Amino acid sequence: MTKPIQGFSKLTKEEKIDWIVSNYTHDAESAKIILKRYWNDDEALQNLHDEFIENTITNYYLPLGIAPNFLINGKLYAIPMAIEESSVVAAAGKAAKFWLDRGGFKTTILGTEKIGQVHFMFSGDADKLKSFINSVETKLRSEASDITKNMEKRGGGISKIELRDKTADLDNYYQLHCTFETLDAMGANFINSCLERFAKTFKQEALHFSEFDETEKNIEIVMSILSNYVPNCLVRAEVSCPIDELADNDTDANEFAKKMIQAIEIAKAEPHRAVTHNKGIMNGIDAVILATGNDFRAVEAGAHAYAAKDGKYTSLTDASIENGIFKFWIEIPLAVGTVGGLTSLHPLVKLALEILQKPSAQELMQIVAVAGLAQNFAAVRSLVTTGIQEGHMKMHLLNILNQLGANETEKATLTEHFKKNSATHSAVVEAFENLRKGI
Structure with a gap:
C-alpha cells in the first residue's frame, strides 16, 4: 500500500516523476517515457511552463486550431481555439462562413x-452600521489608494462601495458590495487586493466608531473575495438576415427558420435541454478563453449563473422572426483580460492575441461572445436539419481510427468510405476489420 509522502513539493521534477510512476503506475518506465515526451526541448520555455503551477511533472497539450472568416462589426477575424473535442472548430468555421455573406456578426458591449x-x-x-459605512467610505478609498492609483490613471478603479443587508438569508450576515472597472485586465488580483485592504480598514475603523457599543465594534470579517458572477460585465452578439437568405443547399428557408425558433424555445423552456444547449455555446467560448490565457472556469461559472438569473435555468441564446427578418443573438457576462496573467508569459497566448490583432478586453469580450453564438448556431442548425451525429461522427472518425491503430493508407481509405456512409463507432470498427481482412 502506498504511503503518504512528506515534502513532495520540495523534490526535484525528476524525483517527483520517479515517485509518482513508482507508486501509481503499472509500468514505471513506460509512464516516465510518456511524461518526458511532452517536455519542451527549449529549456527556458520548459522552465517557464514549470513555474505556471506547482508540482509540475510534464506539459499537457491541447490542439490549437483556427476558425477563419469571422466578420465582426465589419472587421475580419481568424479565431484561435484550444480544445480537444472533435467538430467544434469546424462547426465554428462553418457558421462564420455561413454568415460572412449575410452581414456577419454585430456586437455591443452592455457593461464592464x-x-x-x-x-x-x-x-x-443595522441603522448604526449604515451610519458607519457612510462615514468610513472615504477612508476605505484613501487607504487603498496605493493599490488603485495606477488603475485610476488609466481610467479604471473603484466604482462603488455599498452595504448590503443579507440577514434575511443568514443571521447577522452583511456585505460590503463593491464594483470595479479594471480595463484590459481581468482584474482578479487587483480586486482581491482592494477588498482585503477594505476589510482591514473597515475592522480598524469600527473600533473607534463612537455610535457602536463595545460588542458592535467587534465586527467579524469572514472573507474578502471577488465574484465570478458579473451580470453587469455583459456583451451582446447577434446575426440577422431576411428569412429567404437562410436557404442553403436543400434547406427550405421558412421551415429552417421555424425549426430554429422552436429549438430555442425548447431550450428556454426545458432545463435538461438548456444545459446541453449552453454547453455547446461554451464549447466555442471556452476554446477561445483557453487560447487567450483567460480563466475558463470563471467564465463558465458566471455564464451558467446568468442562465439561471430569473430563477430557472434557461437558454443563453435567443431567436426571433420580425417582419420577415430572422434574428439570432446571445447576451452573456464575460470577464476577460488581455494584459496580466498568462497573456504576457505564455508564448502561444501572446501569439493568439496577435492573431486576433491585439484586442482590448472589450474587443476580446465581443470575439468570445461571437464564437459562442457561432458554435450554438452551427449545433442547432445541425440538430434541426441533418442531426448532430452525421457531422460530429465524421469529425470523430480519425480519433476512432487512431484508437484502432489504423495506418495512413487505412485512414485514407476509410475516410473516403465514410464520406458516403454513416460513421457510427460500430460501423467504423466493422469497416476497419473488414479492410484488414481484405473483405
Missing part, C-alpha cells in the same frame, strides 16, 4: 463592471 465583496457578521443595530 466587475464585482467583489467583503463578507462579514454583525449582530448590532
Whole structure:
C-alpha cells in the first residue's frame, strides 16, 4: 500500500516523476517515457511552463486550431481555439462562413463592471452600521489608494462601495458590495487586493466608531473575495438576415427558420435541454478563453449563473422572426483580460492575441461572445436539419481510427468510405476489420 509522502513539493521534477510512476503506475518506465515526451526541448520555455503551477511533472497539450472568416462589426477575424473535442472548430468555421455573406456578426458591449465583496457578521443595530459605512467610505478609498492609483490613471478603479443587508438569508450576515472597472485586465488580483485592504480598514475603523457599543465594534470579517458572477460585465452578439437568405443547399428557408425558433424555445423552456444547449455555446467560448490565457472556469461559472438569473435555468441564446427578418443573438457576462496573467508569459497566448490583432478586453469580450453564438448556431442548425451525429461522427472518425491503430493508407481509405456512409463507432470498427481482412 502506498504511503503518504512528506515534502513532495520540495523534490526535484525528476524525483517527483520517479515517485509518482513508482507508486501509481503499472509500468514505471513506460509512464516516465510518456511524461518526458511532452517536455519542451527549449529549456527556458520548459522552465517557464514549470513555474505556471506547482508540482509540475510534464506539459499537457491541447490542439490549437483556427476558425477563419469571422466578420465582426465589419472587421475580419481568424479565431484561435484550444480544445480537444472533435467538430467544434469546424462547426465554428462553418457558421462564420455561413454568415460572412449575410452581414456577419454585430456586437455591443452592455457593461464592464466587475464585482467583489467583503463578507462579514454583525449582530448590532443595522441603522448604526449604515451610519458607519457612510462615514468610513472615504477612508476605505484613501487607504487603498496605493493599490488603485495606477488603475485610476488609466481610467479604471473603484466604482462603488455599498452595504448590503443579507440577514434575511443568514443571521447577522452583511456585505460590503463593491464594483470595479479594471480595463484590459481581468482584474482578479487587483480586486482581491482592494477588498482585503477594505476589510482591514473597515475592522480598524469600527473600533473607534463612537455610535457602536463595545460588542458592535467587534465586527467579524469572514472573507474578502471577488465574484465570478458579473451580470453587469455583459456583451451582446447577434446575426440577422431576411428569412429567404437562410436557404442553403436543400434547406427550405421558412421551415429552417421555424425549426430554429422552436429549438430555442425548447431550450428556454426545458432545463435538461438548456444545459446541453449552453454547453455547446461554451464549447466555442471556452476554446477561445483557453487560447487567450483567460480563466475558463470563471467564465463558465458566471455564464451558467446568468442562465439561471430569473430563477430557472434557461437558454443563453435567443431567436426571433420580425417582419420577415430572422434574428439570432446571445447576451452573456464575460470577464476577460488581455494584459496580466498568462497573456504576457505564455508564448502561444501572446501569439493568439496577435492573431486576433491585439484586442482590448472589450474587443476580446465581443470575439468570445461571437464564437459562442457561432458554435450554438452551427449545433442547432445541425440538430434541426441533418442531426448532430452525421457531422460530429465524421469529425470523430480519425480519433476512432487512431484508437484502432489504423495506418495512413487505412485512414485514407476509410475516410473516403465514410464520406458516403454513416460513421457510427460500430460501423467504423466493422469497416476497419473488414479492410484488414481484405473483405
